[in-house]
Amino acid sequence: MKARKRQKLEGSQAGKKATANKSSKAAPPKLEKVRLDDLAWNDVEMPDRLDDMEGFYGLEEIEDVDVVKDDNGIVSYRASSDKATKKRAAPEESEDDGEEFTGFDDEAGEAADDDKEEGGAMIIETVTPRSAPELEEGETWEDRKKKQKELQKQHLKEKKQKEKKEKKEKKPKPEKKQKKEAAPQADLGSATFANLLDEEEDKGADITAWRPLKLSDETLGALSKMKFHQPSAIQKAAIPEVLAGHDVIGKASTGSGKTLAFGIPILERYLEMQKIAGNNKKKVNSEEEAARKPALALILSPTRELAHQISTHLTTLCSGLDKAPWIATLTGGLSMAKQQRQLKNADIIIGTPGRLWEIISGGHGVLKWLKQIQFLVIDEADRLLSQGHFKELEEIINVLDRKDDFKAEEHEDEDEAPEVVEEVERQTLVFSATFHKGLQHKLAGKAKPGAGLMDKKESMEYLLKKLNFREEKPKFVDVNPISQMASGLKEGMVECGGTEKDLYLYALLLLHPNARTIVFCNSISAVRRLTPFLQNLQLPVHALHSQMAQKARLRAIERFTSNNQNKTNHKGSILLATDVAARGLDIPNVNLVIHYHLPRAADNYVHRSGRTARAGETGSSILICGPEEVAGVRRLIAKVHASSAAAGAEPANDAAKNGYFIRSLDIDRRVVSRLKPRANLSKKLADTTIAKEKKHSEDDFLRQAAEDLGVDYDSEEFENAPGKRGRGAGRIKKEREARGLTKAETGALRAQLRDMLSSRVNVGVSERYLTSSGIDIDALLQQQEAGTHGEFLGTVADLME
């Protein structure tokens, strides 16, 4: 070995132990005295981070060697096995051969001692410089030794830790310890939740963030299952207030989780009551018994769809509970008798005011169940308190509050055994994203459609006047005082000629072939007209309006929500709806909202746009405006964003940043104009279909009327009768022409449209992308990746980032 070897033998303790070993009473083996260089030194693997340590340290180790110090302090080495003395190749130069050892070091001894205890054999470590053995400038041998010593210590420590860790990993965990690790789950309380977490360990979400709300383990378990990691702002703010027994008015932007803000406290109360009933051994076991207990909560919703959705939402929350509350959904369009029965069993009743009032006025002893509710929830409050719903709602509230009604009704219903009805303190919870001024005027008898949104004071005054809150001052929880619009929402508008809206709608839908889109219209007739128009253009469209049968309404939402089976390039889906879909509907992954007609009021705009960008997602809202509508739109949007200006707050989004000046999207008009022939053809076909349908239903109506009058009805004769002039004559003429098309003629038109849809449209630069009813998605996506998306129809794309 060329390198000069400087050994460092650790510690007097080691030496002493070696001696003690030798002189042990149990006939110690005779050890052979050896030279250091005759020992079979082994290289020690250095820890990574020491590799760079000046590049010259190396460690060697040896086992089965005793270090013996004689009375004169001279140290010698004795091998206790052949393994230790295996001869190595002699170094070419052994400068440190016989290097004297100057003594033992107490500190180092500790490390050596540790090793002995661990391994049972003494390990002597040497540090061998790999190169440049000379001292560095200013370095003394003492320094060098110190450095070496530190390195050795470090290495030994790390080695020991590594070995300990390896041992630990190999060892099976003692049962006791495993139990101890499971303990925190058990600490959560009831076995139900602990079991749930056990089973769902990797399925459920971490619900630590819900803890401050002090919810029951059952509710926490349900939230974990739903993967709701944390409460939304409105939930965080409103739940404690409701749990503390307050009346609450909650305002938060669309899609921010208001349903659970009232749903969770209701569930908490239900669970509490279950526990009390359990403790009092009064557990309800049968349907009959259940029917004898009053309902806990009444939730009112402005639309049927929303009522069903709230019901689904709460059912999902309660699924998995040992005993879930009984939820009854009372909406028009479904069997009334069935709903009456359901109501008597229900813990939570969700309904539209119309149907609920119908049921209440029908008697059947239902009122007593309702009078004892502990929660009255008015969801989408501003809508419920206005727009034709208010009369029914007012009547419901009056009847709930009237003291004498119950008795009167009981007398009516002889079957019902007279019972003492406890007075129940009712909490009133009112939620909405908006409180608009229109309803205030409406209630004051001076309706003023299109009015702006109420501020906190106004809404409070108004609600206090209208609702019988238990508390003099309910808690007003407003988590979005600045803007009602969801933060992930982008807004824009497209300007077009007054008669070109259909065409621009088609262009916008083509531009967003993968989007789940809701198109809002102000009238049912517009939905009826546009549905065949878009269907003819092979777009996957579903209609939704209030004159559809309830089942068809629910089916439309279901189809819109499920994946599009359409064979065309259009992979998204389209819901063409009136404002019946504007409030509360929580359809997942809606990317785009198009306002075909301008919303009539600011709150409508907020709620329609709120069907996208929900629960922290992003989305876009685009208004299609005729030239005469542009100024009105700007005013309307400014109103919606006005509160941010008043508050001097950071603008909530682009529209606000631009001084409430909504962006006009730059659509390439030349390209849109090339879509015109298809659109016109499709429109002609749609008009024919509608005119024929209309004729059928008119005929049916007139035939029925004639039958009732006992006269004959001849549609031709009726049609050609004189006096059909003046207002509406042009439309009637058009309709007549439209339905005048023969089957063959419509067949020919359809074939022509099919041809058009299957051939490319000459759109200049983008010709290669626009094919039939949709666009070449792959090519478009590539274009999008290259950052040039939007080239063919203008720059709408930046709304969809």
Ligand SMILES: Nc1ncnc2c1ncn2[C@@H]1O[C@H](COP(=O)(O)OP(=O)(O)OP(=O)(O)O)[C@@H](O)[C@H]1O
């Ligand atoms: N804490 C939560 N974490 C994650 N998602 C949540 C949470 N709470 C609710 N959600 C989800 O957010 C979505 C919107 O909730 P919800 O329908 O209650 O909103 P909203 O505020 O009532 O909206 P709108 O004003 O339009 O009626 C739903 O899909 C719901 O499941």
